[in-house]
Amino acid sequence: MSEKQTPTRSIAERPPSVANLFLDRVAATPDREAFRYPVPSAGEGPDDWRSYTWAQSAQRVYAIAAGLMDLGVRPEERVAIASTTRVDWILADLGIICAGAATTTVYPQTNAEETAYILADSGSRVLIAEDAAQLAKARERRAELPGLAHVVVIEAADAVPAEGDPEGWVLSLADLAERGAAHLEKNPDCVTDTVAALRPDQLATLIYTSGTTGRPKGVRLSQDTWSYMGLAIEAIDLERPDGLQYLWLPLAHVFGKVLLAAHVQIGHVMAVDGRIDKIIENLPVVRPSLMCGVPRIYERVYNGVAAKAKAGGALRFKIFNWAAGIAREYAQVSQENFRRTGKATVPAGLAARHRVADRLVYAKLRAAFGGRMQVCVSGSAALTPEIGYFFCGAGIPILEGYGLTESAAASFCNPRAAYRTGTVGKSLPGNEVKIADDGEILLRGPGIMQGYHGLAEQTEAVLGTDGWFHTGDIGELSDDGYLRITDRKKDLFKTSGGKYVAPTEIEGRFKAVCPYASTMIVIGAGRKYCSALIALDEAAILGWAEEAGISGGYAEVVAHERTRQLIDGYVQELNGTLQRWQTVKKFQLLPRELDVEHGDLTPSLKLKRPVVEREFDGLIGSMYENA
Structure with a gap:
């Protein structure tokens, strides 16, 4: 089947929802690979990686969406997902959106008490639970959840009894898909009609902040937020249609969630595996061109490489430290020259030392990342500049970005060619920024939340009447628009x-x-x-x-x-x-x-x-x- 190009849209012409982007993506590239996911081997061998095309993904998404409709879920009603990062999470989320409903995210590590709080506060009608452990949390607190009509279990073998659930409260994901298929037979246009009726201001997602203090707050993000994010990230050339992104970030967190919107718009392959202990093993197998992560991951990689070099003896450790110093110097000089002249040049002597260090150290590091990594992205917290310079100088540029749950994660990101370590880059197109008199960063634009769910006073405290979101972060803007975060306002x-x-x-x-x-x-x-x-x-x-x-x-x-x-x-x-x-x-x-x-x-x-x-x-x- 021939593939069409997806429609080229400006951010101002964005559709009401990422569901529209998904339907356009499936129509344009149905046979192209969309997702890659691991199936653990029965023995001790490596995992078997399998794929879904966009058309196969759509078949599952439609079944989930129609299944939710058959359960009585209506537009803007909430459906919660409590699961680790896996392809089923993504397909369920797309199914919820295509049913016109809104996704409530729940971290799988969340205890029963807080899980119940989130389900009750959000008014979730259905919970999609990964396994028996997640189901048990809802069962334990069922008396507190009168509005929770059903629990759908992804790994149902040990969760749903062989004779089924007489009350109909628990069903498997396969059961939901069967109900959806039957519903689609009777109502073949139910999904496309629902997507066509979506409004930009409809609630799409309730992401509960993980809360460094107190109870988590539900951040209300609209349908329009995600279509904007998909187009804005495409515009900054973070990933390309022929790329392969490795996704391990928790999808209950806004950083992971925003990557899904970009994936649907751009159409690259997404390899999905949330097992953090598998990252080092997976990278040489998956061989991604892009990976996003938090600073702690890159710091651990750096510390691990340094510790391994030290264990190799005094000479090996001396070579590593020399190479690390060269990498930092190379990155700093090349970035500064690019800023001044538009060319990432370095003096001949430094270039020669860098070539030697590349053979001895950097090439092995790049091979451990799969050998095809073009860029990494770091967000959620500050990356230490010295570690950023090291990876950039070693040929794995780490582009820092910045955003909050309240701004749908991506408000700033460093450009591929003109990145500056120690900054979080430039504002995404369509986003407004200004620095208040006390140094606080203020944001306004289509990525900003509607407010905190059921918390009018707390919403007004950060949004006010002018639409400027008060981030609580202190920062500085360069003359050419690069933002540097200096600290968290409340931490000073x-x-x-x-x-x-x-x-x-x-x-x-x-x-x-x-x-x-x-x-x-x-x-x-x-x-x-x-x-x-x-x-x-x-x-x-x-x-x-x-x-x-x-x-x-x-x-x-x-x-x-x-x-x-x-x-x-x-x-x-x-x-x-x-x-x-x-x-x-x-x-x-x-x-x-x-x-x-x-x-x-x-x-x-x-x-x-x-x-x-x-x-x-x-x-x-x-x-x-x-x-």
């Missing part, structure tokens, strides 16, 4: 001496100088001096400990005096780059890594400062005794 603090401190900047610098660092939390609000809690990367520090002849697990290693001396050296190196009032006078090593399971990090890996500070209040207090 003042010492008792009256000096302002931006903790994020200090924390980022430390992760750049210390290859064993996982997280640093700078303390000092109202105090005489700054101190820090430091969590170490378990794999990296245990590797060092083995080489140093120190036995034991993580807690035993971080408690060892030699470990403290090691980290103290890096803290002093950090202090040498800071103003006097910013320097870290004392620090404590945490007895464990910070993680989602303990509530230290949000599911999108953002630090919950208040939670960590409360838990380790005793350690903080010990750093200010007699102060």
Whole structure:
């Protein structure tokens, strides 16, 4: 079957919904590969990767959409998804949109209490649950969910009894698709008619912020938001129709969700696998041209490479450090020359050293990423510039972007050719930005939320009457439109001496100088001096400990005096780059890594400062005794 070109549209001419973009994509390229997904092998062999074309995807999406209609779901009613990142999540989301309904996102790690809160607060009529564990959360709190009419289970083998569910409350995804097929036989135009009737301002998604403090808030994003995002990301040339993107990000998070809109508009292949422990294994198999991630992933890759080089002996580690320095210098010089002249040139001597370093180090790193990676994108938190320069100089440019759940994730992104490490790039077309008198970044445009679900006062506090969204982030705009984030407004603090401190900047610098660092939390609000809690990367520090002849697990290693001396050296190196009032006078090593399971990090890996500070209040207090 011949393939047509998808219609070329300007952002101003965008259709009401990403559902319209999906139908256009299927019509234009039905036989082109749309998704690639893993099927775990029965034994210990590698996973088998399979594909859906756009036409095959549409068949499943239509069945899901019609199945939801058959269950009585009506336009703008909510259907929740509680699942890890997998192709079924994406097809279910498209099915919900094509049914005119709205998707409520639930992180699979969310406990039963908070899951029930989100389902009740959103008024979700149906829950699409990944497996028996997700179903159990809804069963446990069913009395609190009178409006939840059905639970649809993706992996139903262990969740739905062989005799079925007599009440009809639980059904499998296959059951839903069968109902949808029957509904389509009687109403063949039900999906296309529903999509044609969608309005731009209809609710499309309720994304609950993972909440660094308090209860999560439901962010209301309209149908029009996602069609805008698809076209805006296409306009900045982030990915191309012949590309292959590897998607592992949680789809309950807006960063993962916005990539789906771009995928539908651009039409590239999306390889989908949310298993974080499979990323390193999957990259050489999938061989993507684009991957998006959070800084923590790139920091761990860098620390892992550095630790591996160190374990290889003094000479190998010396070569790695030399090559890392060359990479950073190469990236900085080439970016600066591109900014001034439009050409990414470097002096001949630096180019020669870079070629040698490429053979010794960078080529192996690129091979580990699959050998075809053109760019990576980093978002959700600040990427340490030194790590960004390293990857850029090694031939894997990391383009930082910026946005919030309230702005549908993508408000700024670095351009492919003219990226500037340490900035989040330029505003997406159609988006307005200004810097308030106090340095806060304000945004306005079609990507901004309608408001917080059921929270009029909190909506007014950040949107007001003029439509400018107050991000809570502090930043600076260059004369040519590049944005640099300096800190989170609420994280800035003042010492008792009256000096302002931006903790994020200090924390980022430390992760750049210390290859064993996982997280640093700078303390000092109202105090005489700054101190820090430091969590170490378990794999990296245990590797060092083995080489140093120190036995034991993580807690035993971080408690060892030699470990403290090691980290103290890096803290002093950090202090040498800071103003006097910013320097870290004392620090404590945490007895464990910070993680989602303990509530230290949000599911999108953002630090919950208040939670960590409360838990380790005793350690903080010990750093200010007699102060």
